[in-house]
Amino acid sequence: MKQSGYGFLLLLALMLPPVSNLLESIMITHMHMQMPMLVFAGFLMAKFFQKRFPQFFEKWNENGLPGILLFTIIMVYWSLPRTMDEALTMTSVEAFKFFSLPFLAGVPLRDSWRKLSSSWKHALIIFFTVLFLGMGWLYIWSPVQLCNNYLVIEQITLGWGFITTAFAMVVYLVYSYFMDFSKYE
Amino acid sequence: METIIRNSGKTQVFREKANKVMGISLEDARLTKSYLSVAFLAILLGGMLGLLQGLNRAGMLELPVWLNYYQVLTAHGLLLVVVLSAFFTIGYFYAGLSHTLGGLLPKVRKMAWIGFWMKIFGFVLAVIPILMNEASVMYTFYPPMAASPIFYIGLVFIVLGVWMCAFGAFINVASWRKRNPGQHIPILSFFATGVFVLLFFGSLPVAIEVFTIIPWAFGWVETINVMVARTLFWAFGHTLVNIWYLTAVSAWYVIVPKIIGGRRWSDLLTRIVVIALVMMNITGGFHHQIIDPGISEPVKYMHVFMSLAIGFPSLMTAYAMFAVFERTARKKGGRGLVGWYKKLPWGDVRFLAPFIAMAAFIPAGAGGIVQSTNQLNQVVHNTMWIVGHFHLTLGMSVVMTFFGISYWLVPYVSKRVLTPQINKLGVIQTIIWTIGMVIMSGAMHWVGLLGSPRRTSYSTYFDNATALSWDPYLFFLAIGGTLLMIGVLIQVYAVFYLMFFAPKGNTEFPVAEVEEDAAPTPRWTERWGLWIVCMLVLVGMAYVIPLVDFIVNAPPGSPPYKTW
Numbered sequence A: 001m002k003q004s005g006y007g008f009l010l011l012l013a014l015m016l017p018p019v020s021n022l023l024e025s026i027m028i029t030h031m032h033m034q035m036p037m038l039v040f041a042g043f044l045m046a047k048f049f050q051k052r053f054p055q056f057f058e059k060w061n062e063n064g065l066p067g068i069l070l071f072t073i074i075m076v077y078w079s080l081p082r083t084m085d086e087a088l089t090m091t092s093v094e095a096f097k098f099f100s101l102p103f104l105a106g107v108p109l110r111d112s113w114r115k116l117s118s119s120w121k122h123a124l125i126i127f128f129t130v131l132f133l134g135m136g137w138l139y140i141w142s143p144v145q146l147c148n149n150y151l152v153i154e155q156i157t158l159g160w161g162f163i164t165t166a167f168a169m170v171v172y173l174v175y176s177y178f179m180d181f182s183k184y185e
Numbered sequence B: 001m002e003t004i005i006r007n008s009g010k011t012q013v014f015r016e017k018a019n020k021v022m023g024i025s026l027e028d029a030r031l032t033k034s035y036l037s038v039a040f041l042a043i044l045l046g047g048m049l050g051l052l053q054g055l056n057r058a059g060m061l062e063l064p065v066w067l068n069y070y071q072v073l074t075a076h077g078l079l080l081v082v083v084l085s086a087f088f089t090i091g092y093f094y095a096g097l098s099h100t101l102g103g104l105l106p107k108v109r110k111m112a113w114i115g116f117w118m119k120i121f122g123f124v125l126a127v128i129p130i131l132m133n134e135a136s137v138m139y140t141f142y143p144p145m146a147a148s149p150i151f152y153i154g155l156v157f158i159v160l161g162v163w164m165c166a167f168g169a170f171i172n173v174a175s176w177r178k179r180n181p182g183q184h185i186p187i188l189s190f191f192a193t194g195v196f197v198l199l200f201f202g203s204l205p206v207a208i209e210v211f212t213i214i215p216w217a218f219g220w221v222e223t224i225n226v227m228v229a230r231t232l233f234w235a236f237g238h239t240l241v242n243i244w245y246l247t248a249v250s251a252w253y254v255i256v257p258k259i260i261g262g263r264r265w266s267d268l269l270t271r272i273v274v275i276a277l278v279m280m281n282i283t284g285g286f287h288h289q290i291i292d293p294g295i296s297e298p299v300k301y302m303h304v305f306m307s308l309a310i311g312f313p314s315l316m317t318a319y320a321m322f323a324v325f326e327r328t329a330r331k332k333g334g335r336g337l338v339g340w341y342k343k344l345p346w347g348d349v350r351f352l353a354p355f356i357a358m359a360a361f362i363p364a365g366a367g368g369i370v371q372s373t374n375q376l377n378q379v380v381h382n383t384m385w386i387v388g389h390f391h392l393t394l395g396m397s398v399v400m401t402f403f404g405i406s407y408w409l410v411p412y413v414s415k416r417v418l419t420p421q422i423n424k425l426g427v428i429q430t431i432i433w434t435i436g437m438v439i440m441s442g443a444m445h446w447v448g449l450l451g452s453p454r455r456t457s458y459s460t461y462f463d464n465a466t467a468l469s470w471d472p473y474l475f476f477l478a479i480g481g482t483l484l485m486i487g488v489l490i491q492v493y494a495v496f497y498l499m500f501f502a503p504k505g506n507t508e509f510p511v512a513e514v515e516e517d518a519a520p521t522p523r524w525t526e527r528w529g530l531w532i533v534c535m536l537v538l539v540g541m542a543y544v545i546p547l548v549d550f551i552v553n554a555p556p557g558s559p560p561y562k563t564w
């Protein structure tokens, strides 16, 4: 339960205006630092909800697939250039960001991850790898500025951020493909 | 087929036991002896060059025209920071792998030998242009200063040789894990794995850098992106420094407790320290570029944070060491709030040297925090303070730990014993080195604060008053350097005496056990693939922003310059 408390604190800290302004002032820290940390805050808080509403998760997320689907939708939604722009200009969208990433992505991720079979897990990582490669391609080679709020150079930087993250995920996939953990246990 | 596999498994188990009882196999011993010999020859030569520099800086010695200050400095840096450290680390960890994993696989031993000769070949290639004054670029070889291409080709071979050794270690560890399902890698091999992971990933950026420099040094391409080159260099340079530190730390955690007759600190926390140091290391490279242009303030701020994060496992280490000392001393009847320290074996060089090394890390670490702070960095950047700092960290914390290791590792691989006389000589050496380094590095720190620049041969700047005020400190620097040279001579004598002339006998490889009531270590500590992925993500976080900026907004680039 302590964990959930920390998660809540993290969420509050990220919502402080100076913190959110700093993180949002750079495109890549907005998308690759603030957003994952919001998901992580939800991930930590998930324990609280799992304890309070066990039947809810049991009933609606029995095999983990609905939860992971919700997670994926929220994540894809927040990878769109347009949504980032709106978060900066419209308070309601900003509020939705601080709500949806922890509670609609972080919490279901925690609840679903354990329930998923390893092939689903790998499928998910592969999906995000492909998505990230695509996003990287889009941001780096897009001929125009995609966000009103960020310069082209920041967009290219974010693109390379996507590519490096995808690269790290590929390394992980290759590693788990070649490593047979049962041999070592 | 089945039975063959099972049988070969059995012989392997037998070999592992034999290895523990009878000591290291002759072939593995020869490998480590060769690596250590090169390491200590490097310190002999490097120390002499260091003394020349110290005497020159004090205005007491004018170097001849055929050997200028910057040639000496390049060789000193390369010999001590690359040759001494790399050869010692590899020799030490290969002995550790051999001891804890039941001998090296023949294939791995061969790889380590190939690596050995590649490094020697590369080093010879690099030294030739230095001697010809064609490569006085210092060990950092920052473009736009350009050396003869041969120098860089030599560096490529050194890196390839290191990679051979890294892959050899991975193969040996993987094979052991297959043969011992469900077991944790022995702690010393765990440290070795971490060190070789860092050696490999840390030298990737410098390999990329050198491959962009070579065509430029040959004149095939006209210009080079200076900021990218510097950044790639420090991603490597900083990691390298921390690799030596992690090597010393391995001895503090694993060897020293055994020598004082105690047990190891928590196995789990030890492994966490290793994992943390491996993951967070490479990103620290930016603290060498705090004054560099082209990196925006917020990004520099993030880098300060990433750099200081490494302080956390270091503080854990400090805590762990003193906890082990106190626990052991109290078991032996030590009393009082601080009185227990009397029960520690102060007369044993194998303890004394690493102990002083650890103690030196307290001011050394504090100095490091000072330098990582943006404003304070502006005061000390490129002054003698920096030189004082790394003689404290490398020349004392790391090298003195290596010295302490040599008093049991060399007899262990030579099947000889440490005699009481050599032990006493070692204690004297330790004291001389300590006094010498405190004087030299103290003087360097101080004169640096007064503005004396590093990497500059003696000059009074037309008798400028400020420059003249440095002289007394530089004189102390020379005194410290002279003491250190005496220390080097004693140390090298001790090593070769122990290797070839000490009485024959069996020396133990001191690996401490965990406490009896220790909790089992969780399995996740073994998931190296995951730690590497986390490391790559952190590296991405640190490097993507500045590198994209340097490349997309690149200035015209620079042609090669020979400034000397």
Ligand code: HEM
Binding pocket: B046, B047, B048, B050, B051, B053, B054, B057, B073, B074, B076, B077, B080, B081, B084, B138, B139, B140, B387, B390, B391, B394, B395, B399, B453, B454, B455, B456, B457, B480, B481, B482, B484, B485, B488
């Ligand atoms: C006999 C002992 C030693 C003496 C007298 C000595 C002295 C010096 C001096 C005077 C400098 C030049 C400062 C300058 O002009 O910038 C220097 C640089 C350096 N020393 Fe030492 N040193 C000794 C041992 C060591 C050891 C054991 C190490 C590392 C393991 C080491 C690593 C370095 C490095 C990396 C440099 C910087 C080279 C550069 O700036 O390119 N030294 N040393």
Ligand SMILES: [Cu+2]
Binding pocket: B237, B238, B241, B284, B285, B287, B288
């Ligand atoms: Cu560093």
